[in-house]
Amino acid sequence: MPTLHIPAVLFHLSNDEKEIVVEGNNLRAIFRKVSELYPDLVNRIIQDDSLRPDIAVAIDGTILEDGNLIQPLSADAQIYLVPPIGGG
């Protein structure tokens, strides 16, 4: 199953869980499941059915600065939440 890695600065919203293993074939499904456990965490990440602009994701090692919730995931996807960088 996919694993969501929680950034250290959001540990307080995940009851200090560093990783959450959860079923889902895209990010929307993952966060729907996670919100059942940690609704404040998901509210910090998602707004209006989209990732907030200050959240980028790395999925299986590939960073998506403009990721979307319907991005298909592999069965054992490794998902990291990353602060995005803006270029000059």
Place this chain on the structure above:
Amino acid sequence: MSSNNNEFAVIGTNPVRPDGVDKVTGHAIYGADVKLQGMLYGKVLRSPHAHALIKSIDCTKALELPGVHAVITHDDFPEPAEKIMQTIRGAQPAVWDTERIMARRKVLFRGHPVAAICASDIHIAEDAANLIKVEYEILPAVTTIEDALNPNSPILHDDGLSALVDGLFEEIDGQPSNVARTMELRMGDLDQGFAEADIIIDRVYETAMAHQGYIEPHNGTAIWNRDGKVTIWTSTQGAFGIRQNLARTLNLSLGDLRVIPAEIGGGFGAKNVVYLEPIAALLSKKSGRPVQLSMNRTEVLEATGPTSGTRCFVKIGAKNDGELVAADLRLEYEAGAYPGSPVAGGARCALATYDIPNQRIIGLDIVVNRPKVAAYRAPGAPAAGFGVEAALDELARMIEIDPMELRRKNGTSEGMPRSDGAVHGSIGVQEVITATMTHPHYLSEITKPDIGRGVAMGFWQNGGGESSAYANLHENGTVTLVTGSVDIGGQRAALAMQFAETLGIPYEDINSLVGDTDTIGYTGNTGGSRTTFATGWAVYQAALDIRTQIEERIASIWEVDTVDVNYNVKDATIYGPNNQKMTFKEISRRLPTTGGMIQGQADLVSTNVGKIGECYGAHIADVEVDRETGKVTVLRYTAIQDVGRAIHPDYCEGQIQGGAVQGIGMALNEEYVYSENGEMLNSSFLDYRMPVSNDLPMIDTVMVEVPNPGHPYGVRGVGEVPIIPPLAAIANAIFDAVGVRVQNLPASPQVLLEEMDVIKD
């Protein structure tokens, strides 16, 4: 150094830029060149104080001056429709955006606008601005990171607005602070890593606030029509971003706003922000006339967005053989008056060149009474890179290993993880290191005293995002290519070259233009080294669209199946069954009578179809230090970089050279000098010292080409990496020359003289 391997017909050549003649003959239309019938000229009244409450603003006398048409203050800005705005740096109270543009209750930096006026000529506007009376209650200014972190210092945002966003500012010991959100990246086990280390370097490095130094000041021209439609001409890196910001600031529908990007005289990240455009729009609305505003150099320096001053705590552990085992960074970045420093860029890039299994990087975003910072070429990366690369130099000397050999030994490679969750794709780190270690510059000997050599590396990755392209094929076989990417570094040529390559037609047959928000589809800003990659993808797809349509059209002409018709790029000829063929020119000529003209188009999110490229560079600097004056002279400088594939090698070389020079400026000269009360003391180019051509030797370049497999032509972003290594390369060279380890940039003559005195004593 070019590297065209003849794999391509157009890519790798150096054609003339389409905007070159207009620019060298003075015919190019920049923002301040826009002239409209009945246009008025605006002037912004700015705060002389860095931190003060506004008690009252009286515009009566200014309005009485003949020739004055309108005055605005913050009261003329609409309340934001939404209370909170989401930004790349996190959620913030939406009203901060308008407060930054025009102060409301409080001024937070010297130069903060408090009112604006428009008049029939600029001199009347300036006189009228002086007649506006503003009563201030001056507050102590918080101008340094150290001040901002002092629990006894004033809190900049003390009006309760920040409470709209949970956790916007950190509490320190239960008290409000000037520290906006903290970020952290982790990988491995830090304690275990340092326990394995034989040697630990633990240092603090500082860099100064520095400006992008573009030639053209900010400007904005607006006409607010009586039907509510607003048109803006401006110097910007992204018309769509400006439109979005204006719509939010002015409570306008996107469809009522048209933003037309003018030619741009440099941006380097800072021209992604609105300053004058909404002011011009509101003055136009109030006066009923078009209004134009332009900044002077002092306004640019005091009131636009430079890059952060920083303090970086760098702790690196290594084994005696040079293997890096742990790194712990704490990055403190000035945000200016509102949260939003580029600390994430520093955090994600600082260690990405090396395999260090155990890492922690903490980033702090700290508000101070300075202008809100903006993006500046590889935002955030030069400062953190300086700390890491200077520490590595010191480490190399301690264990007596060649500094590039230390980097080779620890240089990362495909498949290795980064602390931000990414895994390196196909990258050219080792190729860059090899090219550096075998370069004649690196192999040459230094034989004179007071001359030293330093090296350093840097990392950035090109941005992705959305881009659009539209191509109109004409009967004579030429094409008008329109994209939404503002041309700040030769993009029109680089995009036309990729388009021409895809169709197999001459570059000279492409008329490459930049559209505005009403004439082309959404396109992200030109920045983040994204355009040649992302909009390159769009023009590639638009060319493929034309090829497909041509094949379909010829199939109908020949009355054959489309699958039997093939577009051959090598000779721009379409082949079919029975030895039938038709050239691109011939089918273009026949389009009007065989079904009509053809247009190719594309609108795509580049990372949905490709993969961003990771970009690495290494620089070698030779400097001479004058022990009498402290002056540092750069004697020789070589920049080596993996460019993926050089679409237009001369432009790539220019980007590398320009970035290197800006980094050298940060290393040696450039800094905002503030008085204790927050007054910038060097707000002109006479006193804000940027390197110019006679300060520097030719910047030699070596372009290594490890193509990005996530782009049809192997593009990686080129423009940002080269500003990162110079800070440490120069500082390391100074140490090599005179034994002074500079940890606080810029290494001005005064700093060096003091440090050399310490060594003598």
